Every structure is written in structure tokens, then in C-alpha cells.
Amino acid sequence: MTHRTDDGPNPAGTRRWGSVLASALIVAAIGCAAVAAPAAATRIPASQPRAVLLHAHVARTGPNVHADAIESVAARRPLTRARTVLPVLGSASNRGSGSWLYVRLPGRPNGHKGWISTGRTRLSSTPWRILVKLSTRRVTVYRGGHVRRHFRAVVGKPSTPTPRGAFFIEEALSLSSYEAGGPFALATSARSNVLQEFDGGPGQIGIHGRNNLTGALGTAASHGCIRLGTHAITWLARRVGAGVPLTIIR
């Protein structure tokens, strides 16, 4: 028997209302009162299951080995070589194909998801969750479903906007004092919709500090990244790690 537990594509064509479920995911996951939708009152989940990859995995379109391959997901992240940790959105078990996890995937296209085998993964969970509201230029940090902090932020300017959607933190890193965006950065799974590459990177959106950067907090002045004050990014980087859900809304 196959069962699916979140908003992904219908693997066997047996599930109805999949598209409705998919469109409702962001709102349901955020549960933010600011979202203009009936599901805005949805509570923030207290925790988010995560899968730590102990080995490279092939992400597929369905929970079986015969489904199309989407991409290969490396076991370690490129910047720090830390293990890849992916948010788990659902699971499935097939009598013939074993157990599978429906996970968010890093990189382009933004917000894409896929199925990976549960083999060579370790399941964990995180109580943390980050919400970025672009209109107010504020970052809200949740723990256990409750608000822990609000931070003012610099978000992407109109020509290089911060992409919206459901993402996650790929890895956390500290930056040297001479680098832009220090002292810490949270590399996210989001990629700029405008800049295909930037500064030798893949146009990756980060949540980072403001060392050696201009732009006042509460403004839209970045190339797409989310800049926080030094105290705020330090607080965040000391607590939030890989696999933490990140939701960016208007």
C-alpha cells in the first residue's frame, strides 16, 4: 500500500486534490495571520521532521525506483561540507520498493521536491522555523510553534527581489571579518530568480549579516539575500541549523 503524506505530486495517480493540497502547503506551513487566506489561522507546527543524508541519494518523482530521477542529492553541502539535511514532508512505503521520504530539495527550481529512499538516512526533527515577510521586511523565528524573535531585515530590491516560497536552511557558516555579509550566514535552498550566478556562487539566497555591506534595516536594498543586524544573525546562527524550514511570503 502506498500512502503519501504531504503536498507532493501524485505518485500513482490515485490521490485526488493533490494540486489543491500543494497550493495550500505554504499557507498551512506558515500559519501566519498576515497571509490573506482562510488557512491563515493554522497553527505553526511544533516541529519539522528532517532527514540527514548519510550517503548521496537520487531524488525521484515517485516513491519507487522506477520513477523518474529528478537529481542526485549530495551527502554533503558545498560550502562547509556539512551533511545534507532535508525537511521531510511525507513518507510512503511500498511493498515492493521499501520506504520512501518526500523531501524538499535544494537549489533550482525554487521549492522543488522529490522522493528519496529512507535507506542511508537518519531521521531527526527541529523545533525551529523561520518566516520572512517581505512587505514588512521582518524575520520571525518560531520554536515549538511559538514566536521566539522578530528581527528587522534588509530584503531584495525590486530589480533583484527575494524569491518567495517554501525553502529550508541548507547550511550555516561563519564568515571572516573581511567578507561581505558576516559574521554569520545561513545558506538557504532558495535561488535568485534574477541572478543565475553571483560572486562565483549559484545565485544562492542567504540570510546573513551586514558586515561590509550597506543598506538600512527595514529597507529593500539587497540583491535578494536577507540581511540582518549583527546581533540578530549571531543569535540565529547559534540556534538554527540545517534543515530548518524557511518560508518567504509577500
Place this chain on the structure above:
Amino acid sequence: MSSPIHLKRGLAGFILALALALAVPVAAQAAPVNLATVSPFVALAGTTVTNTGPSVLNGDLGVAPGTAITGFGLPAVVNGATHENDAVAGQAQSDLTNAYNVAAGQPVAPADDLSGTNLGNRTLTAGAYRYTSGALLTGPLTLDAQGDPNAQFVFLIGAELTTESASSVVLINGASPCNVYWQVGSSATLGTTTAFEGNLMALTSISLDNGASVIGRVLARNGQISLINNVLTRPLCPTETTTTPTPPAGEPPNGTVPPGTPGTTPGTPGTAPGTPGTAPGAPGTTAPVRPTVANGGAGAAPKRGGPAGRTRVKKATHNGSATIRSAPRKACTDGFRATVLGHMIKAVVFSLDGKTMGSRTNSPFAMSVRATPGAHEVSARVTYTDATKAKTMTLPYRACAAAVLQPPQGPSQFTG
């Protein structure tokens, strides 16, 4: 005085109103469904029960005739007994079959055939309702008992039951999850963050998506139950008896306080076996239904010094005792809660590394401690209401590495 014409009009109006009243569909009265030995279970499956994440089950967990129960180590919590294909689970499955068949045999009025309609955004009164094929719930479904606490709601669903994300079953005017039965002809899937109520009896399997919660039971006859980060709470129904933890030797049962003994026995809120009230990731938080705890809960301890609890304390006794605990013991990323448990406690003064944090003179004698890097020591100075000598207890701890993350150095390649 009314004219004949007015009388005719009035009579015609009365007949019309009567006809309209009779035309309103009245739900067929549903007969009670007896769960028998299934009652203690909050989750019962036929083949396997699998869990991912910090689910909390407030009630018994069982599987029969299968044997596989996986994914229930920490952080998942089962506040109840676990039965893996034992006699208890086997009998429960047998009784589940009976209950399922009784529910399936409920008479349904033609007007209560809801086939092809969505369960969401409607209010139903007591009765039996049928879906000849699958049923979908999008949004809230309100079940109105109209003041009758025994009102029965039975849903006969020919195929699958599916709820969309953030859907809910809302019980009003005395409706009880004990009296709501969902007889599902195949499998049931509860969408993300669905708040479901009632006894969900599926012929095959039941899947709960991330964050879905149930006040009731999930009962799969032949298939599996899969959970992801869910809270399942078995309701305490009037015909059931609460499983009361056996009090320790020498302790009065069921909260009764003998003369001369102030009821100050504290407990850890929401962590006693069989006590609903815990949520994933947040030990001690309140679940939607919190039945009265007979003994051991912090809230059950009579307030010292209150009119009802005022008792004369013999200063000459030395019956005081205290122990100190921390919770959660493993997840220390956000600090922990130090709790002093014991008898005859008058006051507790908590200190961290010798610096006073605060004092507590009422149960629960507990204080939150922040997880700061390095080794530390929490001390609790306990004084008693009787002549027991005050004592100081210590609780050394070292914040786990995850308490303060140390991100490794990396290159800045972001869009800026």
C-alpha cells in the same frame, strides 16, 4: 374576527409550513457503537504502525495480527501501553470488527446520503450519514449535538476518507468525540494539520500527514497506520474508567488527604502515563482534551493554605522528602525545567552557579533554566512544612553541543 378568506389563507399557510417542516431531512437516529476492549486504544492497526517525528499518543498503541511498531523511540512518546500482537490487541481487533460492522449496519435516511458532496463547511446534527463512495473534507465540519451529550454521529463511507490540509471536525453543543464514528470502507488520509475528532475505523489503512491531530481513535482493521508528527488523544468517555496510577506505598490513594497531611505532592505536568496533555516538542503543554487526573498531576495538588486544604501540620514529624529532576533530559538546546518533587515541601529556592534565580512556595516547585555553554550547577534549597531538616540539592549539567551551534567557516558566495 377573521374572515373566512383569512382563515383559509391561515390554514393554507399552516399546511404549507407543516409540509415544509416535514420536508426538512431529519437524520436517522444512530444506534450506539460499542468499542468494548478497543476503548483503551488510541491507535490500533492490523499490520504495522509506523511513525516519523515527535508524535505523541495519549492512549494505548496496538497492532494485531501484525507485529511491526516502528518509529516510537524518542522524540515520539506513547503515554499508554503498547501491545504487539498479544491477546489484548487480538481481542481489540475482534471487537473492532464488531464495532465496524455495527456502524456499517446503521440505517441511513435517503436525505442523509451525502454522496458526492464535501463534508466541509457544513453543520450536521446527530444521526447516520452515508457516502456510497469516497468522502472529502475540506475546511471545518461542525457536529451539533443540540445539547444532547449522548448524541451519536455515524459516518458510513463506502471507500476512502480524505481530509484536506487544515481541515477540522468541530464538536459543539455537547457533542463528544466518544460518540462520533467514522466507518471507512477502504483507507483514510488526514491532511496536514487536520484537527480530527471521533473514532476513525478504516477497513484498510490510516495515514496522518504532518501535524494532523486526532481527539478520538485511529483504528485500522487490516492495514497499517502511519504517523508523522501527530498528536493523538484518546477521549475519556463516560462509560470508561480512568486508569489511575497506583500510589506509592504509604501515600493516600486518589488524592485523599489524611488528617495532618497537606496535599503538596507535586507531579510533572502532562507526563504521567495515560495522561493526555503532551504535545510534540513541547513537554507539558495542554492537549485539546485534558481529562481530570486523579493523582500525581501538578494541577491536582490542592493549594496549600487554601480554605479546603488548610490542615494542621504537626511540626514534630519528619516526613518531608524531595528529589530534583530536569526535563527534558536530552534535548537541552533551549534549556530545561528543573522540578523538585516530594512531600511536605514548604518552599524551594533555586540557584544557578550560586546565584539565586527565584523561589517557589507552591506546587509545582519548578523553574526554567537556560542552556548556556559549559558546565553549570543548579541548586535547590528545600524547606519543609514539618520538622524535616532543610536540605540543598544540586543538579549539575553541561549544555549539549547543540545548545549553542558553532557554524564552521565558509566562503561567502551569496547574492548579497
